[in-house]
Amino acid sequence: GAGVSQSPSNKVTEKGKDVELRCDPISGHTALYWYRQSLGQGLEFLIYFQGNSAPDKSGLPSDRFSAERTGGSVSTLTIQRTQQEDSAVYLCASSPKADRGGSPLHFGNGTRLTVT
């Protein structure tokens, strides 16, 4: 596809369940980011991938959150034992490279997670 694709677009889960969120970046983009956006809040950085490695996991809120990227392409964000405070929109973005030179981020439309 032409853009960043995220699935599912909406996910409702019960507290305590595990969820997996998927991101398909733009082909050839080596940098991949996960952000979280709560209602009325800004974008909160979660994790950054360069290729398959994650040099910066500093934004993951707790050890219930993990992410991986395979083949330098698809990434999965996993939240274990979900809590109500995990409810938010999870956004994935990719970029040709993370060169600190201002390469723009290309965002997907996010997964809206609701924990009941």
Added chain:
Amino acid sequence: SQKIEQNSEALNIQEGKTATLTCNYTNYSPAYLQWYRQDPGRGPVFLLLIRENEKEKRKERLKVTFDTTLKQSLFHITASQPADSATYLCATWSSGTYKYIFGTGTRLKVLA
């Protein structure tokens, strides 16, 4: 800590007027600032980048300025249209890290 701040209050303006949005940064001297547009239910879309050595950058009806003395970037939309209604975010690279930091965004509503 490095911080980007935008006016969180919504900005309502009349169609045809110029909208001006503000992005301030503290504890930081970014090499550039980016501006994004976000519509409800969608991810942000990149609009413009301005570097610290550029005073002004234009793209169609959009104009961005960068004042390193005031530590501020202004984003202007001239001849605004109802279709310009959205939330506008500024962002920059966080020094010493691998992440972009974003402001909370300003919601613009252009009234017909």
